[in-house]
Amino acid sequence: MKKNVLIIGGGPSGLEAATILKKFNYNVILVERSSILGGHLAKWDRLFPYMEPAKETLDVLLSNIDGITIFKDTEVNSINLLDKSYNVILSNGITILADALLITTGFDLFQAEKKEEYGYGIYEKVITSAELEEYFKTLNNNKIDNPKKIGFVHCVGSRDEKAANRACSKVCCATAVKQACEIKEKYPDADVYCFYMDLRMFGRGYEDLYLKAQKDYAIRFIRGRVSEVSEDINKSLVIKAEDTLSSKPIRVTLDLLVLMSGMRPSSGGEKIKKMLNLMTEDDGFFSTKDSIYSLQHSKLAGLFYAGAATGPKTLPDSLHEARSAAIQIHNYLNN
Amino acid sequence: MKILTSNILQISPSEVIDRIPDSYNNFVIPFVIGITFIILYLSIGLIRIIYHLEKEERITLLKSLFKPKIIIKNIKDIFNDCLIHTKIWKRKPLLGYMHSSIAFGWFLLIVLGHIEVALFVPKHLSISEGSLFYPIFYRFFVWVNPEHVTLRGYFFFFLMDFVLLYILSGVALAMFKRVRSLALGMRHTTKPSLADRFALYSLWAIFPLRLLAESFTADLSGGSFLTIPMNYIFHNFFGNSLNFMPTWWLYSTCLGIFFLAMPFSRYMHILTEPLLIVFRNAGLKVTKPRVGFAEAEIYACSSCGLCIDACPMNVKKKNLKFSSVYFIRFLRRHNTKKINAIANKCLLCGKCFALCPVGIDSPSIRVAQRKTNHNKYEYNYNQINYSSIPKQSKTLYFAGCMTQLTPVILNSLENIFKQAGEDYTILDKDEVICCGRPLMLSGREEAAKELINKNKKIIQESGCNKLILSCPICYKIFKEEYHLKNIEVLHYSQYINSLLENNIIQVKKEDKKIVYHDPCDLGRGSGIYEEPRNVLKSIGELVKADKEREENICCGGSLGSLTLEQKDRNIITEGAISSLMANHPDTIVTACPLCYKTIRNNSPIDVEDLSEIISRNIIKK
Numbered sequence: 001m002k003k004n005v006l007i008i009g010g011g012p013s014g015l016e017a018a019t020i021l022k023k024f025n026y027n028v029i030l031v032e033r034s035s036i037l038g039g040h041l042a043k044w045d046r047l048f049p050y051m052e053p054a055k056e057t058l059d060v061l062l063s064n065i066d067g068i069t070i071f072k073d074t075e076v077n078s079i080n081l082l083d084k085s086y087n088v089i090l091s092n093g094i095t096i097l098a099d100a101l102l103i104t105t106g107f108d109l110f111q112a113e114k115k116e117e118y119g120y121g122i123y124e125k126v127i128t129s130a131e132l133e134e135y136f137k138t139l140n141n142n143k144i145d146n147p148k149k150i151g152f153v154h155c156v157g158s159r160d161e162k163a164a165n166r167a168c169s170k171v172c173c174a175t176a177v178k179q180a181c182e183i184k185e186k187y188p189d190a191d192v193y194c195f196y197m198d199l200r201m202f203g204r205g206y207e208d209l210y211l212k213a214q215k216d217y218a219i220r221f222i223r224g225r226v227s228e229v230s231e232d233i234n235k236s237l238v239i240k241a242e243d244t245l246s247s248k249p250i251r252v253t254l255d256l257l258v259l260m261s262g263m264r265p266s267s268g269g270e271k272i273k274k275m276l277n278l279m280t281e282d283d284g285f286f287s288t289k290d291s292i293y294s295l296q297h298s299k300l301a302g303l304f305y306a307g308a309a310t311g312p313k314t315l316p317d318s319l320h321e322a323r324s325a326a327i328q329i330h331n332y333l334n335n
Numbered sequence: 336m337k338i339l340t341s342n343i344l345q346i347s348p349s350e351v352i353d354r355i356p357d358s359y360n361n362f363v364i365p366f367v368i369g370i371t372f373i374i375l376y377l378s379i380g381l382i383r384i385i386y387h388l389e390k391e392e393r394i395t396l397l398k399s400l401f402k403p404k405i406i407i408k409n410i411k412d413i414f415n416d417c418l419i420h421t422k423i424w425k426r427k428p429l430l431g432y433m434h435s436s437i438a439f440g441w442f443l444l445i446v447l448g449h450i451e452v453a454l455f456v457p458k459h460l461s462i463s464e465g466s467l468f469y470p471i472f473y474r475f476f477v478w479v480n481p482e483h484v485t486l487r488g489y490f491f492f493f494l495m496d497f498v499l500l501y502i503l504s505g506v507a508l509a510m511f512k513r514v515r516s517l518a519l520g521m522r523h524t525t526k527p528s529l530a531d532r533f534a535l536y537s538l539w540a541i542f543p544l545r546l547l548a549e550s551f552t553a554d555l556s557g558g559s560f561l562t563i564p565m566n567y568i569f570h571n572f573f574g575n576s577l578n579f580m581p582t583w584w585l586y587s588t589c590l591g592i593f594f595l596a597m598p599f600s601r602y603m604h605i606l607t608e609p610l611l612i613v614f615r616n617a618g619l620k621v622t623k624p625r626v627g628f629a630e631a632e633i634y635a636c637s638s639c640g641l642c643i644d645a646c647p648m649n650v651k652k653k654n655l656k657f658s659s660v661y662f663i664r665f666l667r668r669h670n671t672k673k674i675n676a677i678a679n680k681c682l683l684c685g686k687c688f689a690l691c692p693v694g695i696d697s698p699s700i701r702v703a704q705r706k707t708n709h710n711k712y713e714y715n716y717n718q719i720n721y722s723s724i725p726k727q728s729k730t731l732y733f734a735g736c737m738t739q740l741t742p743v744i745l746n747s748l749e750n751i752f753k754q755a756g757e758d759y760t761i762l763d764k765d766e767v768i769c770c771g772r773p774l775m776l777s778g779r780e781e782a783a784k785e786l787i788n789k790n791k792k793i794i795q796e797s798g799c800n801k802l803i804l805s806c807p808i809c810y811k812i813f814k815e816e817y818h819l820k821n822i823e824v825l826h827y828s829q830y831i832n833s834l835l836e837n838n839i840i841q842v843k844k845e846d847k848k849i850v851y852h853d854p855c856d857l858g859r860g861s862g863i864y865e866e867p868r869n870v871l872k873s874i875g876e877l878v879k880a881d882k883e884r885e886e887n888i889c890c891g892g893s894l895g896s897l898t899l900e901q902k903d904r905n906i907i908t909e910g911a912i913s914s915l916m917a918n919h920p921d922t923i924v925t926a927c928p929l930c931y932k933t934i935r936n937n938s939p940i941d942v943e944d945l946s947e948i949i950s951r952n953i954i955k956k
Contacts, residue, residue: 114936117740161901164936228740240767 002027003333006088006096008076008272009104011039012061012315013307016322017102017329019064024330029069029096031076033268037062039106045136047315048171048178049205057315075268079275086302100302100329103286104322105269107308109261110157110165118153118259119229125237126229126257128156129172132179136186147190147255150183151239152176153226154196158262167283169262170312173200176260177213183258184217192219193252195226195241203314222250229257263312276300285311296325304329350488351455354478354555358459362580363468366587369594370467376598377606380634384610387626392619399617412612417605418442422692426641433512434692436505437538438605443498448473451491471590474549475583479557488557496559499549502542510539523649525640525660530599537593538602544586551579601638608693611635621696624674624704625666632695636663642687642697647889648680648903650910659687659697666700676898678704682907683776683895684855689885698895705778705897714782719768719789730759731799733813735806736767741928744805747950748827754953755839759803762794770809771816773894783816791817803830805946807857807927808894814861826857828867828926831949835873842952847875849948850920852911852934853887854927867926867945874948881917888914890925892933908937916940924948 005021007014010032021028036042038061044054071092079101080087086098112120112128120126127135127143135141154176158169173196180192199221201207213219224242232238237254265284273280279287279299286309289297296304306325307318385393399405415421418439424431448470452459456477459469469476479488516524527535549558550565558566597603611631619628642659643649649658657677665673678701685698732752738744752759762768768790774783794802794817801823804810810826813819834840849871857863864884871877882888891907912934915923923938925931926945935942 116743116932116935119742122742122746162932162936164905166901228742230739230742230745 003099004029004085004097005100005102005329005333006031006086006098007102007104009039009106009266009268009307009309010034010037010070010072011104011106011307011318012041012057013106013309013318013322013325014039014102014104015061015065016319017104017306017326018068019061020323020326021102021329022064022067024326026329026333027069028067029098030071031074031090032070032072033075035073037065037070037072040109040130041315043130043134043137045133046178046182048174049203049209051178051182076272076275079272081276081300084302099333100304102304102306102325102329103269103272103298103309104305104307105266105272105309107263107312108266110163110169110264112156112259112261115156115160115163115259117228118156118226118257119231119237120259123229123231123237123257124235125255126259129175129179129258129260132183132258136179136182144256147183147187149191149193149252149254150180150187150256150258151193151195151226151237151252151254152180152258152260154194154199154260155225156259156261157264158260159197165262165264165283167312168200170200171314172260172262174203174206174209174314176258177201177206177209177219179258180219181209181213181217184219192217193254194219194221195239196221196223197225198223224250263308266309269309276303278303281311283311285309296321296328302332304332349455349480350483350485351477351479353456353476355476358465358469358476360475360583362584362587363465363472364587365584365591366471366594367468367591369591373594373597373606380598380607380630381610384627384630387623387630388619388628389622392628396614396617396619399613405616408616409613412616413609416612416693417608420692422694423641426690429508430512433505433508436501437509440498440502440505444495444502445470447491447495447498451495454487454491472583472587474552474556477556479555484557489559492557492559492562495549496561499542499546500561503546506539506542523640523643525601525638525643527638528600528664530596531601531638534593534596534600534602537589537596540589541586541593544582544589548579548582548586551582601636603634604637604693607631607634608637611693611695615694621699621703624678624700624707625669629666629700629703632697632700633663633666635693636660636695637693638664639692641690641692645686645690645886647682647684647686647891647907647910648899650906657681659691659695662697662701663695674704675708677701679897680899681896682855682889682891682893682899684889684893685859686855686886686889689859702776702778705776706780707778709778710781712779712782714779714785716782716785716789719766719786727798728758728760729799730757730801730803731762731794731797732759732803732805733762733770733794733809734767735763735770735804735809735928737808737928737932738805739763739767741931741944744928744931744944744946747944747946748803748805750950751831751834751840751946751953754956755834760797760799762797768793770806770812772808772812775812775816776895777897787812787816791819794819794822801825803827805928807854807860807863808929811856811860826861826863826866826926828857828863828870828945831945832866832870835870840949841954842873842949843954844873845875845948845952847922848878848918848920849875849922849924850878850880850915850918851883852880852890852915852923852925852930853884854925854930855887855889855893857926858887859885867924870945870949871924874952875922878918878920881914883914887911890930890933892929894929904933905937908933912938922948 003026005026005028007018007030010030014030018028018030038058041054041058047054075091077089077091086101088096088098109130125143135144154172157163157165176194180194184192201210222243224244226239226241228240230238237257239252239254241250243250281287286305288295288310289299296306304325306321420431420434423434451473452470458464460466550562551569553562553566614628614631621629623629638660640660646658657680662677681701683698688696688698734745769786771783771786803825804813805827813824851868851871888911890911891904922941922943923934924943924945931944
């Protein structure tokens with residue numbers, strides 16, 4: 001009889017792991033709480049550093065899902081740890097006896113309105129990186145009306161203890177540079193500013209993107225945090241920041257401000273955590289069995305993690321983890 | 336002298352006569368040593384404190400001693416705080432009973448002892464006739480003539496026994512409290528030092544020993560319901576009343592030890608507190624952390640430990656050592672390293688001050704301590720522009736940096752101003768000027784004063800007659816340090832409250848349960864508790880928090896602390912939120928941009944600012 005593997009979360013990690021586990025000849029069940037597969041990837045337009053369309057990657061991920069039992073619009077109601085398996089009850093009434101569980105619950109974006117000094121939800125012309133990405137996809141957002149001056153704020157809800165997140169969200173620097181270039185393509189006459197603490201261009205091709213942004217797109221990078229945002233009579237935004245390289249306070253008037261929301265543990269993951277009393281680190285993401293060798297294992301036998309459920313990750317990193325998790329699950333089920 | 340006494344006896348038979356030749360016995364020596372030491376110590380201490388006061392402070396103090404109003408207040412406060420302990424009674428009745436029974440009881444014993452001497456053997460009130468010890472050991476020195484005892488005598492016998500019983504019940508409670516502090520309403524109590532232990536155990540022994548000693552002599556010098564039966568028992572057991580000498584020796588020795596240990600123990604507060612009250616009522620304030628007025632405060636600390644439970648840092652036990660009581664203990668011991676560590680760590684929420692039964696202003700001592708370390712940095716405020724007020728109006732609004740970082744408050748207030756038809760100017764619309772309080776809190780008084788003077792000039796020259804503030808942190812310093820002439824300084828909760836009371840704006844009700852969080856600087860710091868609550872009652876149903884008003888827990892965001900880590904702050908915030916959630920509110924409302932930001936980042940339910948909820952529900956004209 002085929003063994004059951006249940007995957008919680010239908011983002012890139014979940015889809016990739018499901019595809020491989022299916023090839024290993026397991027009975028794979030994937031649960032997704034929303035009505036679409038692909039997670040944040042499905043909402044994205046293009047991917048850094050080479051501007052590949054997100055849809056292409058998503059299409060590859062979705063091309064092999066035949067034979068996988070997928071429940072969309074479905075949540076996990078309860079999980080009970082049995083002797084060697086997990087008894088999982090879903091919100092659609094179905095009960096599954098899973099021999100292994102893979103948690104790919106990913107991340108939620110930091111709620112930018114919590115960082116109130118940036119004025120998200122208060123001033124009309126303040127949007128998040130996710131909204132800008134959606135605009136690139138649909139070209140429809142009434143907040144973006146031929147802006148002449150555009151600013152990007154890095155590290156919104158990341159590396160900020162007051163926003164209860166000390167950690168770096170890893171992807172926002174490259175995303176901001178990518179989006180700065182893209183908006184400059186759309187509005188070539190606009191001045192584009194990036195307010196950063198330091199730029200973490202760690203991946204292959206990221207540094208090139210950063211250089212290109214300066215040389216080809218004339219994006220102006222200002223090292224220093226934005227202290228506050230206010231609105232003038234014309235509904236333009238007045239940004240106060242410090243340029244720490246010239247040690248001077250600066251003031252810029254902008255038509256659009258984009259907040260690079262960081263990654264927070266997903267609310268779906270929080271629910272699973274409570275059901276099984278799973279461990280999380282200070283940053284709120286799940287604890288892995290160790291920090292170097294067993295990144296896909298949890299402390300519970302038969303329960304595995306992949307992707308951003310264990311901390312901020314880039315898309316390629318998440319996909320690697322999904323493949324790695326599939327192999328670990330295969331080893332576990334054959335021992 | 337004996338002959339003289341008997342001569343008098345023959346003329347008019349007296350109720351009470353001296354029993355002991357020369358009215359002296361060696362057992363009084365320990366007591367006399369102790370009381371002499373403490374009187375000398377106290378005098379030198381008083382001279383030291385007065386020496387360290389500034390000249391103007393000395394003059395204010397001297398003047399206050401001749402103002403009838405202050406004299407009456409001094410007497411009232413000393414009676415209430417030192418003897419009756421009204422403050423402790425109000426919070427924890429059992430603890431209050433314990434304290435007042437010992438303090439007031441002992442005071443009564445001393446006073447009644449002297450009255451007895453004055454009534455029956457008045458010559459012993461002079462110092463050459465042993466006034467130092469005679470009234471204390473009165474029952475040892477006299478013989479009461481049973482044939483001549485008057486009702487007056489019996490009255491005093493009864494009163495003295497009754498008071499002793501009253502004290503003994505307090506001592507019993509105190510002993511019980513050492514074993515189980517929680518029973519008397521204290522979660523944590525202080526760890527006594529060595530001198531504390533000496534003083535404590537001798538204090539506990541004093542009153543039972545007095546009972547024993549007076550019981551032994553009750554057949555000679557009179558007694559009542561307590562001492563007479565005990566005297567009867569003793570006589571049946573010991574057969575010989577000479578056994579009583581050791582108990583009188585012990586009683587005197589314990590008193591001596593207590594007085595000798597007193598200056599080095601917490602019990603110094605008994606003598607210092609009246610002094611502190613006189614200084615405080617004169618209007619003196621802490622300016623230096625260790626000498627002058629602060630010294631009176633330090634020695635007035637009774638080390639009771641009520642501040643341990645009060646301190647918001649103690650939600651998790653690991654921060655116990657940062658409480659005021661230990662801070663003051665380290666100050667007494669001149670432990671500079673620890674003094675600085677605690678002074679810098681404190682949130683300055685003022686809860687320990689608000690709940691302190693002695694009223695020791697330890698937050699001010701902390702700020703004074705910070706001044707010794709941080710006042711030396713350079714500063715330059717030449718860039719502040721005087722010409723930045725665009726137009727002149729009667730009402731000036733100062734947002735301050737925290738409100739600038741919380742645009743929803745600024746927007747809501749502007750809406751309220753417009754609806755109220757207020758002609759207003761925003762003082763810091765373009766350039767944010769600091770009110771000076773963060774500098775003040777970090778001990779940089781000189782820099783703060785310079786800023787204050789610059790701001791004061793701008794405000795005074797603007798020609799306004801009303802200054803509205805939305806940040807309690809600013810409000811406190813504007814109220815206390817700016818001394819603005821002919822300008823009414825208002826927190827916006829007061830302003831909105833007056834708008835509602837005078838029907839200038841109307842609001843519609845929401846079907847919501849609201850809990851109000853008292854910002855430290857608004858509530859405890861400025862005494863504004865009612866206005867924001869009044870405003871909220873017009874919006875929805877106001878529910879209570881577990882701890883509120885002066886007992887409210889700091890939100891954890893306070894600017895006061897220089898070194899507290901974010902992690903520890905978050906724990907405090909959780910504590911504050913769980914107190915607010917006690918009665919299952921739908922919304923938390925506060926009236927401080929900093930509290931608002933701090934609570935909002937951690938709250939499971941909606942958090943709104945007072946101005947926001949009003950602005951949303953204002954009925955447009």
